[in-house]
Amino acid sequence: SGDVPDVTYWDMSLSMANDYEKWVRAGLIKEIKGIDKYPNVKKHMDAMRVDDALMVDGKKYIWPCSKDTTLVGDISCRGFIYRKDWARKLGLVKEDDIYTWEEMVEIAQQCVEKDPGGVGKNNIAGLACTTWAWPSSLGIEQFTAGVIGSGGYTKKDGKWEWNARAPEYLEAIKETKRLYDEGIIWVDNPLCKGDEPSQKFTAGEIAVYYDNIFAYNLHDKRTKMTENIPGLKSEDIAYMKVKTPYGKFAAIRDTEFWCVSLFSAKMPDAKFDRLMKAWDWMLTDEGYFTRQIGIRGIDWEFDGDSVKYLWPYNEETKRYERPKDNPRFIGSVCYHPIGITEGFGFLDPNIKSTNSGKDAYDYCKWCEENATLIAPNYELSTFKAPNKDKYGSFGSDMRDTIIQIIISSTDPDKDWNDFLKSKEDKINLVIDELNAGLK
Missing domain, CATH: 3.40.190.10 (Periplasmic binding protein-like II)
Incomplete structure (x- = not known):
């Protein structure tokens, strides 16, 4: 129908590349360009390889959602x-x-x-x-x-x-x-x-x-x-x-991505730029822990190169637990179109x-x-x-x-x-x- 959401989060495997290319050639998917002004977005894209392998006529259309295991070389x-x-x-x-x-x-x-x-x-x-x-x-x-x-x-x-x-x-x-x-x-x-x-x-x-x-x-x-x-x-x-x-x-050595995000060809450039500006912050260290845990200063704070919870520690469960009267964290799922935070388990x-x-x-x-x-x-x-x-x-x-x-x-x-x-x-x-x- 051509009615594509602004952002489509897709559980794509490499075997589905033919479907993706058909959508691109049908004019449904927006080319990813003009991201050099967003350093963290550019760093993310430069670190990925699958977007290069899936270029269509030399142009990129896929945002790979990182598995966030680059600190161990994407080793499973x-x-x-x-x-x-x-x-x-x-x-x-x-x-x-x-x-x-x-x-x-x-x-x-x-x-x-x-x-x-x-x-x-x-x-x-x-x-x-x-x-x-x-x-x-x-x-x-x-x-x-x-x-x-x-x-x-x-x-x-x-x-x-x-x-x-x-x-x-x-x-x-x-x-x-x-x-x-x-x-x-x-x-x-x-x-x-x-x-x-x-x-x-x-x-x-x-x-x-x-x-x-x-x-x-x-x-x-x-x-x-x-x-x-x-x-x-x-x-x-x-x-x-x-x-x-x-x-x-x-x-x-795993694939570097979990899913991919695609952007509608009808998405205005101004809206795409606003999204990239938000994602650029989400790809900072502070944005990373915000996606994973919640609000800095309420839920967590930096602890050297790592992070510490600001919640009470439960001696019985041996865990820091979010207080029940805290504003409920909406969870990391809504941020998955950027990338998952699998590497947080190491920290x-x-x-x-x-x-x-x-x-x-x-x-x-x-x-x-x-x-x-x-x-x-x-x-x-x-x-x-x-x-x-x-x-x-x-x-x-x-x-x-x-x-x-x-x-x-x-x-x-x-x-x-x-x-x-x-x-x-x-x-x-x-x-x-x-x-x-x-x-």
Whole structure:
């Protein structure tokens, strides 16, 4: 209809780039220009890469909503945490939390066999992951780090190749199947839903667990588990840095944005300039904490390079709590079209009691310096060609086949190679497009 709001906040993935370009070419979206007079807006846009990858005819139309994890190089907190107290009881603990793949598996296996927490043979699980990370996080991610890239295809020796055809991919599938068949991976992991794996870990029934263990997630687990498990300390739930069989550590470098904001082509320049002036202040340090907490001098104040709450401290909950008679904070959601404040978890005084903010920050920085990073490829993700647009990389089909192999295959090599063969003709069409158009 052409009736576009002044600002549209859109949960856009890179796979939706075609829709976005159609809207631009239909004249619905306003070009982002004239922002040099707003230093914080310009700094924000200069730091982003996705807006460059999504330019249309050399012009920018997208405002990427930053994830606010630039202070850790956009490194994700995805990875393993483990029951360090159980590993210590078994005599397998490494105080620096660095383990080989085999050592990690040994801890998981012995926890299943010896049940050091006394949770019961029918309850204990050695290794598990959150539902959205199954099954790739329990072998494939680690075995293929540095071998394949993100986006389904990898360029090697100047030519593109389908990730699924890498020999290490099949090796990883077979390793995950072995761990499942031997009862080391939680038997219900393939079928569970929602946050069931997270709840099971929090109940004290999983030895090694993979998830996005961002600061608030870690704090929540440490708080609940230390309250409910006698003798458990926060530091007994720790990040586990696991070396792959190829001597590498794997970590995820996230996309830099969560969503995007688009501006209506009908939005007057004067209104756009007023909005940019407001957003320029919102991107200052004071604006950042205002978006996250509330009003400076009432809700918070600067504390060196960090921030402190001005609310009463509740000794029972170990939190600073907003007084009930305070004007109600409207929340940070209304500011999301600018960007989210995920990085605040590294600084939040309300989770200092478990040291989760610092531990999450230290983990991400360690990964940034030591790990092989699985990073987004914006050029590949936004590359458009008929067969690539039609077939992608068969990611869903790959996942379904892998799960079936893990659960029930008697010949993983044959089943996987049969799958590869079934997709060969279509995949080769995509690869021809990539080799011709994405040098």
